[in-house]
Amino acid sequence: xxxxxxxxxxxxxxxxxxxxxxxxxxxxxxxxxxxxxxxxxxxxxxxxxxxxxxxxxxxxxxxxxxxxxxxxxxxxxxxxxxxxxxxxxxxxxxxxxxxxxxxxxxxxxxxxxxxxxxxxxxxxxxxxxxxxxxxxxxxxxxxxxxxxxxxxxxxxxxxxxxxxxxxxxxxxxxxxxxxxxxxxxxxxxxxxxxxxxxxxxxxxxxxxxxxxxxxxxxxxxxxxxxxxxxxxxxxxxxxxxxxxxxxxxxxxxxxxxxxxxxxxxxxxxxxxxxxxxxxxxxxxxxxxxxxxxxxxxxxxxxxxxxxxxxxxxxxxxxxxxxxxxxxxxxxxxxxxxxxxxxxxxxxxxxxxxxxxxxxxxxxxxxxxxxxxxxxxxxxxxxxxxxxxxxxxxxxxxxxxxxxxxxxxxxxxxxxxxxxxxxxxxxxxxxxxxxxxxxxxxxxx
Amino acid sequence: xxxxxxxxxxxxxxxxxxxxxxxxxxxxxxxxxxxxxxxxxxxxxxxxxxxxxxxxxxxxxxxxxxxxxxxxxxxxxxxxxxxxxxxxxxxxxxxxxxxxxxxxxxxxxxxxxxxxxxxxxxxxxxxxxxxxxxxxxxxxxxxxxxxxxxxxxxxxxxxxxxxxxxxxxxxxxxxxxxxxxxxxxxxxxxxxxxxxxxxxxxxxxxxxxxxxxxxxxxxxxxxxxxxxxxxxxxxxxxxxxxxxxxxxxxxxxxxxxxxxxxxxxxxxxxxxxxxxxxxxxxxxxxxxxxxxxxxxxx
Numbered sequence: 001x002x003x004x005x006x007x008x009x010x011x012x013x014x015x016x017x018x019x020x021x022x023x024x025x026x027x028x029x030x031x032x033x034x035x036x037x038x039x040x041x042x043x044x045x046x047x048x049x050x051x052x053x054x055x056x057x058x059x060x061x062x063x064x065x066x067x068x069x070x071x072x073x074x075x076x077x078x079x080x081x082x083x084x085x086x087x088x089x090x091x092x093x094x095x096x097x098x099x100x101x102x103x104x105x106x107x108x109x110x111x112x113x114x115x116x117x118x119x120x121x122x123x124x125x126x127x128x129x130x131x132x133x134x135x136x137x138x139x140x141x142x143x144x145x146x147x148x149x150x151x152x153x154x155x156x157x158x159x160x161x162x163x164x165x166x167x168x169x170x171x172x173x174x175x176x177x178x179x180x181x182x183x184x185x186x187x188x189x190x191x192x193x194x195x196x197x198x199x200x201x202x203x204x205x206x207x208x209x210x211x212x213x214x215x216x217x218x219x220x221x222x223x224x225x226x227x228x229x230x231x232x233x234x235x236x237x238x239x240x241x242x243x244x245x246x247x248x249x250x251x252x253x254x255x256x257x258x259x260x261x262x263x264x265x266x267x268x269x270x271x272x273x274x275x276x277x278x279x280x281x282x283x284x285x286x287x288x289x290x291x292x293x294x295x296x297x298x299x300x301x302x303x304x305x306x307x308x309x310x311x312x313x314x315x316x317x318x319x320x321x322x323x324x325x326x327x328x329x330x331x332x333x334x335x336x337x338x339x340x341x342x343x344x345x346x347x348x349x350x351x352x353x354x355x356x357x358x359x360x361x362x363x364x365x366x367x368x369x370x371x372x373x374x375x376x377x378x379x380x381x382x383x384x385x386x387x388x389x390x391x392x393x394x395x396x397x398x399x400x401x402x403x404x405x406x407x408x409x410x411x412x413x414x415x416x417x418x419x420x421x422x423x424x425x426x427x428x429x430x431x432x433x434x435x436x437x438x439x440x441x442x443x444x
Numbered sequence: 445x446x447x448x449x450x451x452x453x454x455x456x457x458x459x460x461x462x463x464x465x466x467x468x469x470x471x472x473x474x475x476x477x478x479x480x481x482x483x484x485x486x487x488x489x490x491x492x493x494x495x496x497x498x499x500x501x502x503x504x505x506x507x508x509x510x511x512x513x514x515x516x517x518x519x520x521x522x523x524x525x526x527x528x529x530x531x532x533x534x535x536x537x538x539x540x541x542x543x544x545x546x547x548x549x550x551x552x553x554x555x556x557x558x559x560x561x562x563x564x565x566x567x568x569x570x571x572x573x574x575x576x577x578x579x580x581x582x583x584x585x586x587x588x589x590x591x592x593x594x595x596x597x598x599x600x601x602x603x604x605x606x607x608x609x610x611x612x613x614x615x616x617x618x619x620x621x622x623x624x625x626x627x628x629x630x631x632x633x634x635x636x637x638x639x640x641x642x643x644x645x646x647x648x649x650x651x652x653x654x655x656x657x658x659x660x661x662x663x664x665x666x667x668x669x670x671x672x673x674x675x676x677x678x679x680x681x682x683x684x685x686x687x688x689x690x691x692x693x694x695x696x697x698x699x700x701x702x703x704x705x706x707x708x709x710x711x712x713x714x715x716x717x718x719x720x721x722x723x724x725x726x727x728x729x730x731x732x733x734x735x736x737x738x739x740x741x742x
Contacts, residue, residue: 070461088462095463095471104475208472 005156008419014212015411018107023065024212024411025097025105027090028404029112029200031075031243031266032362034086035396035404036093038066038101039411062412064391066101068093077243077262078114078217080199087203094207108204109213111220111407113244115196117157119258120148125165125184133166133175133183136442139422141185150191157197157216158190159418162254171252187418188256190216213411218246218258220406225360225384225399226250234352237384238340238373239403240363242266245336246403247343249352254415257347261339265363268332275328276320278306290322293330294368299323333366337376344377358384362400521557529553529585536591540573544589547571556581564589572615598640598647599625601632601659613640633662633669642685643668649686652693653702667712676702678709688714 018024019041026037039062070092074085098104124145128137142161150156164172166180175183197214204211222237231250239246243264249257268291273283290304302322308315349355357377359369364383374381385398386405396404414420463471473479500506520526529552533541547567550559561579568577568589575592582588596608596616608616608625615637622630631643643660646668650657653672661669668685670678680688688711695701701709705725710718721729 091465091468092462095468098471098475102475104472104477208469 005419008156008417011211011213012420014107014210015109015414018212021107023101023103023105023107025094025108025209026404026407026411027093027108027110027204027209028217028401028407029075029078029080029086029090029110030072030217030241030403031078031113031264032072033069033242033400034072034075034089034093035069035401036067036090036097037064037392037396037404037408038097038103038105039063039408040065040101040103041412062390062408064389064393064396064408065103066097066099067393067396068096068100069396070096072242075114075243077264078112078241078260079193079196080203083199083203083206087206090203090207094209106208106210107212108209109215109407109411110200110204110211111215111217111403111410112196112200113217113239113241113246113260113403114262115192115216116262117216117218117246117258117260118150118154118191120150120189120191121256122147122187122189123184124187125182127182128180131179131181133178133180134442135176135422137183138164138176138185141183142187142418142421145185145187147189150189153194154191155194155197156189156418157192157214158188158219158255158258158415160188160254160415161418161421162186162188162256163252188254190219190255190258192216213414215407215410216246216248216258217241217403217407218248218260219255220404220410221246221360221386221402222248222250222255222358222406223409224386224406225358225402226356230354230356230358233354233356235354235356235358236344236349237358237360238364238377240265240336240359240361240369241403242362245340245361245363247340249344249347249349251352257349259343259347261336261343263332263336263339265361267336268329268363271328271332272325276306276318276325278308282307286325287329288365290325291329292322292326292367293333293372295323295326295330299326329366330372333363333369333372334376336363337373341376355380357381360384360386360399360402362398364399521555526556527553527585528556528559528581528587531587531589532582534588534590536574536589536593540571540591540593543571543573544568544591548589550587553585559587573617575610596625596628597644599628599630600637600640601630602637603634607637609637609640611640611644613637629657630659631662632659633665635665636660636662638665639668646670646680646685646689649689650693653696656702672702676706676708679712681712681714684714691717 015024022041024039024041026035026039028035041062070089072086073089074080074082080086094105094108122145124141124143126137126141126144163170163186164175165184165186166172166175166178167182169180172178201211218237218239221239225237226235231253234249234251236247236249241264243262243266245261245264247259247261248255269280269283269287272278272287273280276283276286278286286304286306290302292299299322303319304322304325306318306320308318310316355378357373357380359373359381360383363369370381370383383399384402386402387409388397389405389408392405474483531545531548531550531552533544536544548564559581561581565577565579568574568579568591573594575594577592578590580588594610594614594616597611598609599619599622600607600609601622605618606620606622607618608628610616619625629643629647631640636643639662646660647657650670656672658671658673661671663669663679667682668680670680670689672678678689678692692701692709692711705722705728706719707722708720710720
């Protein structure tokens with residue numbers, strides 16, 4: 001675990017270096033597309049707002065100067081399947097984005113959807129030595145969290161303190177300097193499969209890029225699509241991606257739960273391909289042009305040319321009605337939403353004060369999806385598009401880019417994570433000079 | 445019969461849009477600001493520098509370039525708008541004009557680039573008869589020399605020759621004989637030419653006896669003698685010669701002194717003006733006195 005923290009700290013330093021240089025790239029490696037955005041930061045981050053977030057929700061400090069997408073290859077369920085192919089896709093996207101930005105980028109923040117994310121709620125508490133909460137006390141209470149056994153071959157991706165409580169007062173966002181006897185913390189821990197991360201990191205290293213941060217796209221999609229009051233009062237963001245469907249629950253501006261369903265738009269395409277006996281590319285095209293989930297009477301007469309190039313006239317002239325297409329698509333979409341429902345139930349979503357559900361991702365563009373989703377998931381469902389970011393091309397403002405846009409917000413204003421806090425003095429090895437310095441600092 | 449070969453699509457789509465690793469790296473290298481600046485500015489400068497250096501490394505080429513440059517320069521200087529065709533002299537008498545033409549030997553037409561106007565101005569100013577000179581090239585290709593001439597004020601008879609001097613004592617010209625300029629007063633004696641302003645003051649004061657003045661003689665390089673006709677001399681003091689002369693003139697006016705048979709009026713000692721009579725004057729005086737006494741006695 002300390003090993004992973006070391007890499008996370010190294011990434012934070014890398015991010016700092018990138019901020020100084022002013023240019024950072026965002027790479028969203030998805031199952032169906034790889035997107036790269038190049039961000040330019042205008043000077044150091046300044047906290048201008050009086051309280052809460054500043055103007056434009058703090059997004060005015062950066063600007064998108066390059067954007068490119070390409071079809072992902074060698075990625076299945078958001079995990080790397082064929083590394084060379086993925087590397088090529090990343091190279092294509094990065095090169096095109098660099099060309100548009102006319103600037104070289106060396107630091108990249110990576111988002112990915114797969115790797116079987118699993119979230120844990122942690123709690124820890126300590127008695128304060130003196131009655132005032134200091135930085136060291138925060139570090140100690142974070143260290144006092146009892147980490148669950150999340151299994152071999154898994155690593156921590158996000159570890160965010162969600163809530164601090166001091167004696168009987170809960171819901172503190174920053175306990176430092178306050179007076180109390182017992183400090184406790186709730187933390188949200190997100191673990192992923194190590195091997196998937198390592199593959200991804202290796203892939204990016206082979207593109208001569210330095211990783212300045214890692215984030216789960218379930219989380220970043222929520223960051224970019226949920227508006228402020230939804231994040232505050234509680235909402236779930238469902239990112240219907242190509243290979244996986246990410247799901248993240250936000251409350252009090254913190255992610256409190258995230259999960260992913262290993263089903264996505266590509267399964268719908270595969271169903272169409274199998275059902276109509278057409279290639280995947282044609283199936284994808286039919287899905288995007290004619291797809292839907294609610295059949296009406298007129299759909300029986302809406303005939304879709306399927307095409308084909310076998311040379312057999314009968315085979316090449318096949319048509320299918322839109323109702324049939326919907327009949328193929330709907331069960332799969334329903335299955336995905338049912339799965340999401342199960343995960344939400346498992347997370348205790350129904351206990352939240354506000355149960356807003358936001359659908360985003362490329363899959364959310366299926367016509368009529370919101371109606372179907374409200375039947376399965378609950379009443380308050382809306383379709384979400386990512387926040388508007390300065391300089392983002394029109395083509396990249398759609399729902400499919402919510403994870404990428406969220407990543408750029410994440411790059412600009414990362415959430416405080418465990419590794420951003422001080423290391424408790426006890427954690428330093430004994431006889432270490434640092435520990436001595438720390439002891440002096442704390443006691444004088 | 446239909447051709448068996450299938451018709452090929454006009455342009456085959458590239459299967460792999462991904463850049464090769466080499467082209468990716470080259471692109472990144474190209475986007476590196478330092479490399480980019482070096483290639484875009486440094487490399488052309490280097491290329492031009494190297495090629496120019498190589499071209500100039502040959503002696504004959506360098507000479508050719510030099511010759512070409514000289515030729516271009518000459519062609520430019522020889523353009524008609526820069527040619528000076530004649531010299532115009534203003535404010536000079538004809539003799540002075542010929543003198544100026546003599547000392548400034550230019551054969552027109554001549555390019556204005558080949559003329560050293562300052563040198564010409566110096567040469568012209570160096571002429572004795574010239575008080576000041578300005579030289580410029582007027583439009584229309586005329587070298588304009590404007591001269592202010594020195595006006596001779598006195599004739600100075602030196603040990604060797606006779607010269608005309610202006611009021612400051614600067615030489616204007618030589619003359620063969622004093623009679624050439626009878627209108628100017630004559631001064632002589634060693635060091636007379638250095639005290640011309642004083643001499644002119646004395647001469648101005650001596651206006652009432654102007655018709656009798658022969659000249660001024662500098663004595664011992666310190667004081668003046670005013671020489672009148674009938675070999676009369678007025679010896680003026682070193683200091684305040686004009687005041688002394690005015691005293692003499694007053695005496696002359698009241699007692700008609702200078703018309704008497706005097707040889708020298710010595711004013712050198714202010715307290716004691718002295719007269720020297722002519723040799724025979726005393727005898728004449730005595731004779732006159734005895735004759736008068738005889739008449740009285742009769």
